[in-house]
Amino acid sequence: MPRAATTLDPFNAIAEPKRREVLDALAKASAAGNPEVPVNDLVNLLQWPQPQVSKHLAVLREVGIVAVRRRGRERLYSIDGEGLKSIHDWTAMFDRFWTHNLDRIKRHAEAAARAAASGPAPLPVHPLLNIPSPRSPRTPEH
Amino acid sequence: MPRAATTLDPFNAIAEPKRREVLDALAKASAAGNPEVPVNDLVNLLQWPQPQVSKHLAVLREVGIVAVRRRGRERLYSIDGEGLKSIHDWTAMFDRFWTHNLDRIKRHAEAAARAAASGPAPLPVHPLLNIPSPRSPRTPEH
DNA sequence: TTGACATATTCCCATTACGGCATATATTAA
DNA sequence: TTAATATATGCCGTAATGGGAATATGTCAA
Numbered sequence: 001m002p003r004a005a006t007t008l009d010p011f012n013a014i015a016e017p018k019r020r021e022v023l024d025a026l027a028k029a030s031a032a033g034n035p036e037v038p039v040n041d042l043v044n045l046l047q048w049p050q051p052q053v054s055k056h057l058a059v060l061r062e063v064g065i066v067a068v069r070r071r072g073r074e075r076l077y078s079i080d081g082e083g084l085k086s087i088h089d090w091t092a093m094f095d096r097f098w099t100h101n102l103d104r105i106k107r108h109a110e111a112a113a114r115a116a117a118s119g120p121a122p123l124p125v126h127p128l129l130n131i132p133s134p135r136s137p138r139t140p141e142h
Numbered sequence: 143m144p145r146a147a148t149t150l151d152p153f154n155a156i157a158e159p160k161r162r163e164v165l166d167a168l169a170k171a172s173a174a175g176n177p178e179v180p181v182n183d184l185v186n187l188l189q190w191p192q193p194q195v196s197k198h199l200a201v202l203r204e205v206g207i208v209a210v211r212r213r214g215r216e217r218l219y220s221i222d223g224e225g226l227k228s229i230h231d232w233t234a235m236f237d238r239f240w241t242h243n244l245d246r247i248k249r250h251a252e253a254a255a256r257a258a259a260s261g262p263a264p265l266p267v268h269p270l271l272n273i274p275s276p277r278s279p280r281t282p283e284h
Numbered sequence: 285t286t287g288a289c290a291t292a293t294t295c296c297c298a299t300t301a302c303g304g305c306a307t308a309t310a311t312t313a314a
Numbered sequence: 315t316t317a318a319t320a321t322a323t324g325c326c327g328t329a330a331t332g333g334g335a336a337t338a339t340g341t342c343a344a
């Protein structure tokens with residue numbers, strides 16, 4: 001089974017760096033007062049071939065990150081926040097792994113100081129992980 | 143040029159759904175008091191073949207989402223928040239696209255009511271986009 | 285109708301990922 | 315040393331990508 005399709009979900013859609021550039025451009029235009037941007041404006045902004053822009057927009061639209069509206073022969077694209085919100089929400093579940101970093105680094109420094117007072121310690125693999133942890137049971141909960 | 147490498151950045155790494163499952167399992171273990179989890183525990187938790195677990199962990203480690211420490215013949219994996227924080231921060235730049243949804247929907251409803259008072263309007267493509275926007279200049283800022 | 289304009293779609297290709305299976309490496313135990 | 319345990323790595327086949335170029339589709343203008 002190969003890699004998941006880029007149109008599977010917003011996570012796969014924004015994995016492509018160029019697609020994030022498209023979203024950045026749309027956000028900038030929105031901040032400048034143009035929440036809806038025709039494809040040609042994006043082509044001029046990004047300086048990419050038009051088919052490339054259209055293809056990336058199609059992927060973003062399929063996963064619900066952008067929305068489209070027709071105006072004459074143009075198609076106006078805009079950001080639909082719901083798609084990105086799902087990613088924001090998922091990553092938010094891990095915020096304690098970076099919010100409490102200062103505390104953890106401080107505790108690590110204290111532990112290192114205590115270890116240095118008694119004897120030379122083996123060099124830590126990662127500062128954030130040098131917290132002595134109780135041996136986990138071989139068969140955890142599930 | 144094919145798709146970007148999964149080890150290019152955290153965005154590509156978490157695009158794979160199974161990799162997000164691994165992170166969820168690590169987060170759950172951490173919440174249960176085991177911030178560091180041996181590979182075998184993850185194998186038992188997820189019920190996947192061991193090589194598959196190791197490979198996914200390798201990708202997550204390469205982009206800095208997880209960290210490893212050796213303890214005897216085991217390798218203890220833990221979440222390194224910095225990698226996920228970069229994603230959280232990027233999506234946060236778009237928070238106004240979902241935070242102000244209520245305002246936008248309300249304004250849209252008012253606009254629709256005004257339009258209905260004068261005559262039948264073309265059915266909206268997307269409720270959030272039905273805000274009448276000034277025609278954007280053909281050559282925007284950049 | 286014909287042409288210009290705006291955008292989407294199709295085809296081709298080189299590259300890469302994922303899963304399965306087998307095997308290599310490293311560490312502890314006997 | 316040899317065996318057992320814990321984990322990583324290599325190889326394979328299948329599937330899908332993103333870019334380029336050409337072309338199709340749809341809309342407005344003359």
